[in-house]
Amino acid sequence: MDRVRGRTVVVTGGARGIGFATAKALLVRGALVVIGDRDAAALHEAVAELSLTGAVLGYPLDVANRDSFAQFLGLARSGSGGGIDVMINNAGVMPVGPFTDQPAQAIRSALEVNLYGVLNGCQLVLPEMVARRRGHIVNIASMAGVMAIPGQVVYAATKYGVVGLSVALADEIAPHGVQVSVVLPPFTQTDLIAGTKASGVGRPVEPDVVAAAIVSALDKPRTQVSVPRPARFVGPVVSMLGARGRRWFNRRIGADTLLLDDIDHAERAFYERRAQSAMGVVER
Numbered sequence: 001m002d003r004v005r006g007r008t009v010v011v012t013g014g015a016r017g018i019g020f021a022t023a024k025a026l027l028v029r030g031a032l033v034v035i036g037d038r039d040a041a042a043l044h045e046a047v048a049e050l051s052l053t054g055a056v057l058g059y060p061l062d063v064a065n066r067d068s069f070a071q072f073l074g075l076a077r078s079g080s081g082g083g084i085d086v087m088i089n090n091a092g093v094m095p096v097g098p099f100t101d102q103p104a105q106a107i108r109s110a111l112e113v114n115l116y117g118v119l120n121g122c123q124l125v126l127p128e129m130v131a132r133r134r135g136h137i138v139n140i141a142s143m144a145g146v147m148a149i150p151g152q153v154v155y156a157a158t159k160y161g162v163v164g165l166s167v168a169l170a171d172e173i174a175p176h177g178v179q180v181s182v183v184l185p186p187f188t189q190t191d192l193i194a195g196t197k198a199s200g201v202g203r204p205v206e207p208d209v210v211a212a213a214i215v216s217a218l219d220k221p222r223t224q225v226s227v228p229r230p231a232r233f234v235g236p237v238v239s240m241l242g243a244r245g246r247r248w249f250n251r252r253i254g255a256d257t258l259l260l261d262d263i264d265h266a267e268r269a270f271y272e273r274r275a276q277s278a279m280g281v282v283e284r
Contacts, residue, residue: 003136003218005030008080010073012063012121013091015042017190018140018214020050021207022088025215027054034076034084036061037091040283060281063091063117064109066124068281073124083128086218089121090140092158093275096196096259096268099153107154109278114158115165122169126178133177136221138214139166143186143226146235149250151259163224170223179221184235185210186227195268197258 009026013019014035023033027050034057035050037043047058057079062068076084092114095106118139129135144152145159166182173180187193187204205227213227226232238249250256 002030003221004215006032007085008032008034008076008082009086009088010034010036010076010084010125011088011090012036012061012117014058015039015046018185018188018207018210019088019090020046021211022090022214023050023056024053025208025211027056029215030054031086032080033057034059034080036063036072036076038062038278038281040281061091062279062281063089063120064112064279066120069117069120070124083132084125084135086136086138087121087125088138088140088214089118091117092140093278094152094155094193095272095275096151096155097263098151098260102154103276106272106276109276110154110158113278114155115161118162119165122165122180126173129178130173130176135177136179136181136218137166137169138181138183138217140210140214141166141182141184143184143231143235145182145184147238149255149259150257151263167223181217181221181223181225183210183214183217183225184227184231185213186231191271191274194271195264195266197262 004026009031011019011023011033014023015037019035023035026033032055035046036059038061040060043058043060047056050056059072059075061072093110095102095110122137139162141162142159144156145163148156163182166180170180188210189204189206193204210227213225217225224232238246241249
């Protein structure tokens with residue numbers, strides 16, 4: 001059974017990065033894709049480009065605003081002429097740097113978008129999936145959700161939350177025929193890593209690599225999907241190390257300073273401003 005072709009798939013944060021790459025990969029497979037993004041101009045451009053590949057719709061969306069999310073899903077249903085088969089909760093922001101330097105607005109934005117936004121998406125789409133006894137929710141977390149490093153305190157807190165809610169939800173709704181997966185990418189070549197050093201542990205993968213893993217999770221559902229797949233063994237092992245072992249490991253791979261001292265703040269400034277104000281639809 002083809003779990004992608006002909007299905008209506010919703011992707012949040014679909015105008016850029018992993019969301020855009022995932023939408024494109026799904027269109028190639030014959031899905032009807034509905035993308036949402038808070039940046040109306042970027043959304044318009046993304047829909048125009050994606051429409052060259054397949055059937056795509058796009059609507060403004062602030063995942064942290066429950067009313068906005070509900071309205072978006074209503075438009076997705078009416079635009080597609082049916083129910084939502086797959087929900088991909090991808091929208092996210094990544095504040096980095098010393099925890100004590102994080103502005104309150106940056107902390108709030110990360111929690112609202114990365115965690116509350118995922119909870120919104122899951123709770124709003126689940127009733128129809130449970131009623132039909134089929135559907136698949138894919139939540140995009142991060143390797144930071146199983147293996148946190150210095151400089152990622154807030155981001156790791158949100159992504160640990162996404163991993164936990166996804167695993168618990170997968171087991172809770174399994175009797176209703178609905179699948180839940182959580183995808184754990186490493187650093188990915190998107191705006192999220194602007195100004196960080198792309199070497200060693202920080203060497204990023206391309207968004208289409210993560211997109212391929214997401215599509216694979218739809219083809220063969222499983223709860224946790226690490227990118228690359230062998231990485232699924234690293235996080236649990238590191239998390240079981242004592243403090244000395246964990247800190248030695250971070251120094252060994254260069255993760256101890258990667259997001260603290262090795263940041264080009266001038267290069268990253270544009271993203272930090274955008275991340276701190278990541279709530280509300282932006283019309284430009």
